Each structure stands twice: as structure tokens, then as C-alpha cells.
Amino acid sequence: MIPQLIEWLTDPAHWRGPDGIPKRLLEHLYYCLVAAGFATLVALPVGLFIGHTGRGGTLLVGAGNALRALPTLGLVTFLYLVVGGTQTATLIGLVVLAVPPILAGAYSGVQQVDRRVVDAAVGVGMTRWQRLWQVEVPNAMPLILGGIRNAVLQVVATAAVAAYVGLGGLGRYVLDGIRAVDYPKVLAGALLVALLAILLDVVLSGVQWLVVPAGLRTAGVGDVGRRRPRRPARREVRGETTDTGGGRVDGGAGHGLRKR
Amino acid sequence: MARAWGARLIEFQSVTKAFDDGTVAVNDLDLTVEAGTITVFVGPSGCGKTTSLRMVNRMVEPTSGRVLVDGRDVRSADPASLRRGIGYVIQHAGLFPHRTVLDNVATVPLLAGWTRRRARSRAAELLEVVGLPEEVGRRYPAQLSGGQQQRVGVARALAADPPVLLMDEPFSAVDPVVREGLQDELLRLQSELDKTVLFVTHDIDEAVRVGERVAVFATGGVLAQYSEPPELLARPANDFVADFVGRDRGYRGLSFVAGAALRPDEVETVTVGAPGVVSGDEWLLALDEDRRPRGWLRPRATVAGPLSEQELEPGGSLHTLGLPLRGALDAALSSPSGRGVVVDRDGRAVGVVTAHQVLELLSTERAAADSEPEGGR
Amino acid sequence: MTLDELGRYLGSPSNREQLAEQFGQHVYLSLVPLLLGLLVAVPLGWGAQRLPSVRAVVFGGASVLYTVPSLALFVVIPGIIGTRTLDSINVVVALTLYTAALLVRSVVGALDAVPGPVTAAATAMGYRPLRRFLTVELPLAVPVLTAGVRVASVSNISLVSVGALIGTGGLGVLFTEGFRTRYLAPILVGIVLTLLLALVVDRALVLARNRLTPWTRSTPGGAR
Known part of the structure; x- marks a missing residue:
């Protein structure tokens, strides 16, 4: 299997023309950037606002949970038939699926900022606006970017699925390959999609590292000096982690909301 | 106090504990805890008092030296069985949040293979001993106050009737009034049960209040003084102890001067x-x-x-x-x-x-x- | 689309039969991996929580795995484990891997959240490690773990549909069929049934958690 795969990938014919690897890769990338960009523009302000005011949080959590269960293939085929078979219809689907993780990240990020820190911000006389930008957003950065990373992964995966309704991109290789019983092609497509996803995630984790204030990066490392029994963070066991965003949105790469 | 039958003696023989990063927590400790007494380890944080305590039930292993309980090196015993014979009470009680109070207290008897029925009836008995009403047994730890939780912690440690009781800052997390009540309770219990109690605290007032013997540890795990409270207050061995015992030590020393000869005056x-x-x-x-x-x-x-x-x-x-x-x-x-x-x-x-x-x-x-x-x- | 269309679709006995069959397939393909993934994640998380080196490897592997899009994983698995390309076992394996990758973090997080004094007390009372894990730490981990299982279940239920692209059963078949015949009714029914299934399983998980953790509900009382 591996030799055929290498053979397929190194065949110069597969690197040229409208179905060539560079073209498909750029297409895929383009869908992802457009969809994730749009979703960020919509979801980030709303998430920050809701997190800041605390109003509408429950509604948001409920809506987010419902959207998480939405099957991508169903959404994509549904939009294709309803909006009409255009690329726009498919892109709408991608945006819809990218919104919840960004919303959840921004909302829970701001929500989970230490209340004492926010109190201190009020205490030193910051306006609401200053509090949001100088205190809440920087502290929420890890979760905000975690949400965006999730959204990008979501979109990369969904764009591959959306090849089913005729969207370009790397998903084409997989689906065309299945139809033509050309397994090396299927495998090559899968590999390229996976690599793209991993690459984008690595890039975004780099961005996350750069943007997150240094003081938050080291948080939680704890003192390494003297051993002492672990003191409890709280008196009782935690009931349940905030179930806003899904998995543990903790800045690591594996905190996916859901997979496509 | 007379050596009680069944009570144990704890000996530290040239015990040193150094951690991997080079910090010395306990430095060449030689000390004997008399059977049937409450002995208090007191000192600032990082003085190795807790580390020393935890070496008794092998929660920490010494780097060198030996710890003996009743003449036997603790390292000759299997840790789990050793621990079942030593009661242990810690700050915040460390109760199992997922078990009722009664089942918390019944833990060690159950581990020792008692039937559930017998373990529970023993647990109910112990709740009474530590002064908790019976219905508390059906609750979960989160439903109790800090002081009550601490009492349950003591009851749990006593459940299998261990001759030795280790108490690691057991009352530090409760407010002063409740703490005093718990201290009195401990003294009352001890007068009835006659255990060998090793008690760790950072609070010198608590140390002289509950301790029959007090060991003051200095930073770096060095034993600075080991004596009875009046002696400690009246004649600190060195500047460190004098300083740690504090400015009020003369006043505190009055706690040990009997007032029987006091003749009050009449008043209108x-x-x-x-x-x-x-x-x-x-x-x-x-x-x-x-x-x-x-x-x-x-x-x-x-x-x-x-x-x-x-x-x-x-x-x-x-x-x-x-x-x-x-x-x-x-x-x-x-x-x-x-x-x-x-x-x-x-x-x-x-x-x-x-x-x-x-x-x-x-x-x-x-x-x-x-x-x-x-x-x- | 009109309601008539929907009514006609649901009115046909053969359609209803197909719906029931695909729904059953969907339940099977999403819940079996959930269980298997949990069984894999618990021992893995146990090891990762204790040993930093294991933690690094497991977390690294889990995050890379989780980054791989489902369609890609579905089609790569036959090449790795030698199953037939269009076999539903591929979906089961892939979703098991995703579930395990997600839950291993939950397990570690849940174990980390067990209060230090509680484990110290258990050790001091003479619990041996395995017993302590099974009777003290694992029960206490249930609330956090359930949160992870809920996410994984929703994720699995919506992902099974993608399997239709590689020819496995489940409600995804309704989407491909609707698309091929340009017929909206099966797509709509498929979406609704998927959401419904996710909701029911989620409620069931919450109920199970509440049954398993009576101590979390009874907080008011003495003092807090």
C-alpha cells in the first residue's frame, strides 16, 4: 500500500492542472480561511459580549450543544438542496459549523477569568471597556484561540466531507478515489487532508503561544521546590466542568469540540 | 503519664530525609515519642515536621536512619498493613466525598475484613465517641461544617482502634473557636483512650495546649528543642526557639501555673x-x-x-x-x-x-x- | 419543501422500515465505540496521570489523532489494520480512537481533580494502589469523566453519518440518498433523528451520572 501511495504522490501528472495537488490544496485552504474568518467575525464579538455581561450564557450553551450534534453531511446536503447547488451554499455550512467553537471559546474564556482579577479591575477604576480589553480578553486568550483552533479543524474536516456535494479541495481525491476504486488516490487525499489539519493546528498553536501573555503561559506549573502534600484547590470534588465548549478547552491541541 | 498497656513507642534513629533536588527536609533526627502521650512536632513551614510524621506510616521513606514503632523497623512491614494499624488525621480531614459519613468511618475496619454490619456499628459507636449525633452518619461530608468534618476524620482514624495516631495539622483549617473545642475534645479522648499520638502543628499555642511533650523543629529539619511545655516556655534552648515561642511566652507560661492558691476578694x-x-x-x-x-x-x-x-x-x-x-x-x-x-x-x-x-x-x-x-x- | 412531501416520505412502510434499520445501525456504530473508547481511555489515563513520560506520549498522540479529519481516518484505517475498505468496522475503530483520544484527557483531568488529602488519607489508611484507584479515585472521577463522555457521545453520533460516504450504514445513508435523488425529506428526517438520538443519549448519561454520584446532589446542610 505504501509504495503505491508514494507512487501516486510522486507522479508529476498529479501535481498539474485543475485536479493537481497544489490547486486542490489551495482550494481547501481558501475555504477554510474564508469560513473560519467569517465565523470569527461573527462569533468572537458575540462570545465576548455574552461572556462579559454574563447574559444569555445558558441559551448559548444550549444552542452550542445542539449544534454540536448536527451531522455535517446532513447540513451540507440540506443547504445544497435548499440554497441551490452553489459553492456559497456549502460555504454557509462551513461557517455555521465554525461558529459554535469560537463562541464557546470566547464566552467561557471571559467567564472563567478569575472573579478576583475582575473585581480588582473594577476596584482600580477601569471602565467596562477597559476591563474587557485590558483584563478579560488577555486572560481569556488561551481559550479564545483554543476555540478558533477547534473551528479551523472543524472546517478542514467538513470541507473534505463537502466534496461530496461538489466542493473542490482535497476531499475530491478521497471521494473520487472511492468512486473509481483507486485506493492510492483515496489514501493520498486522506493523508493530505490530515497533514493540512495538523499543519494548520501547529501554526495556530504557535500563534496562540505568541499571543497569550507570558504570565499565563507558566500558570499552573506550580512550585517545584519542596514536596508537600497536594492541597485541594477546592473543598469538594468538582461537580462538573463547565460544559460550554465541549471537551477540555485548555489550549492543548486535543481539545476538539467534535470531529468531522 | 504511666505507660499504657498496648500503647506504642515511636523512635526516630538518626533519620535524615533529602529530596531529589537536594533539599534536606529532616536532618539527623533522634527522638523518642513516649508511649501513651501526645507529642507535638511544631515549627515553621518547611522545617520537616510533616515529613517526619509521614515517615512513621511510610508515606515518606527516610534517606537514612530508621523509624521504629514498638521496637520494630517500619520498613520491615508491608506499607498497606502498617498503615491500617496507624490512625491518620489530616487538615481538611481528607474525607471521602463519595461516601456517607458512616461509611467513611467504617473504612479501615472494612479494609481489615470486618463484615459491613459490624464495621458500621463500630462506626456509629465512634461517631458518638467524638460527639456527633447519630443522624450525621447518613450525610455526606460536604454537608458537614469544617469542625464536624474534622471530628469525623478523628473518628475514622480511631475506627480500627489503632495504638498509634498521627495527626497532621488536623485543626488548622477550622476557625479558632471550633479549634479550641476540638483540642479539648482530643484531650478528653486521650484521657480515655491512651493512644500514642504524634501531632504536627505550626501553631505554638496549639502545641503547648495539647502536647505533653513538644518538639520544636527549625528550618532545615533540625530538632531545636524537645521538652515539656512549661520547660519550653520558661527555658528556650536557643534564640530560634525563644523567637518561635514568641514574646508572649512568659504570659503563656502562666497556663502551667496552678491557680489553686488563689483567694478571691469580696466585691459589692x-x-x-x-x-x-x-x-x-x-x-x-x-x-x-x-x-x-x-x-x-x-x-x-x-x-x-x-x-x-x-x-x-x-x-x-x-x-x-x-x-x-x-x-x-x-x-x-x-x-x-x-x-x-x-x-x-x-x-x-x-x-x-x-x-x-x-x-x-x-x-x-x-x-x-x-x-x-x-x-x- | 412541503409538509406533504415529508408526510409522503414517512407514510411509506418501506421508508419507515429503512429508517428503523439505519437508526439501529447508527446507534450501534456510535455507542459501541463510545464504550470501547472508555475502556481504552481509563487505563491509559491512569498511567498518564502517574507518569509524566506516559502523559507526554499519550497526550501528544491523542492531539495528533484528534486533529485528523474523520473522512481521512475512515479511509486510512483499512490500510493500517488490513480490513476491507468499505467495512463498518473501520468506522467503529476510528470512532473508538477518537473517543479514547478525547476521554484520556478527561480521565487525567478527573484524576488530577481528586483532592490531595483524599488520596493521602486513603493511602494512610492502608489502601493498595489498585484498590484505591477503583474504589476512591475512579468514583470521584465520575462527574468530570461524564462530561467527557457526553462530548464524545454527541461527537460520535454526528460523525457516524460521514461513514455513509465510505458505504457504511446509519442515518448518513439518508443524506446521500436524499442528495442523489434531490429529495429533502430523508435529509431532514435524518438530521432530526440524529439530534434526537444525541439528546436522548445525553439525558441517559446525565441520569446515569446522577445515579452513580449521590453525594454531589446533597450539598446543602451543615455548612459550605
């Missing part, structure tokens, strides 16, 4: 509710019908109607006849009239003392007896 009294009271040049002690002190009426005061509590100055602390002199001095110092109220065991006023009287008594006591009193606990 008035009963709350009496009509038309006029005081002279002296303060009047106001009592209720049961002769319990309610407060003081200032000199040259005139009360037209019946004497109500609003007209009174609140009193200071009360000194119970027969208890150590510390209470008497405090009563005198905190009283608005400068005279401390002395009450009997039922709380009825028997007279007053001045600070001067207490100090005089103190110097005669010191002159008369060179030997240390056993202590007034």
Missing part, C-alpha cells in the same frame, strides 16, 4: 432588675438571680428604674476557680473595673482578683516550688 454586687440603684465610689458587679456575672455598673451612677443590662459596662473574661493563673490574669486585665471576676465551676461569681494579686501569688509560688507543676490541663 447588685442584681440586674433591682430598682433605683445608686453606686458609690466603687464599681458594682452586676449579677443575675443565679449569681452569674452580667457586667459592671460604673462608680457614681444613678439608675432610676429597675437596673437593666443597658446601663452596665460589659465585663471582661471570667476566671474559673482552680484553673491556671493565665485565666485569672486575663480576667483582671480585661475587666473595666480592673478586677477580674472569679467564678465557680457552675459559672457563679465567687469574688474578684486584681492583676497585682495574681502576680504576687505567682512570685510566691515560684519561690516556694522549684519543681514544675504537672500543668493545669
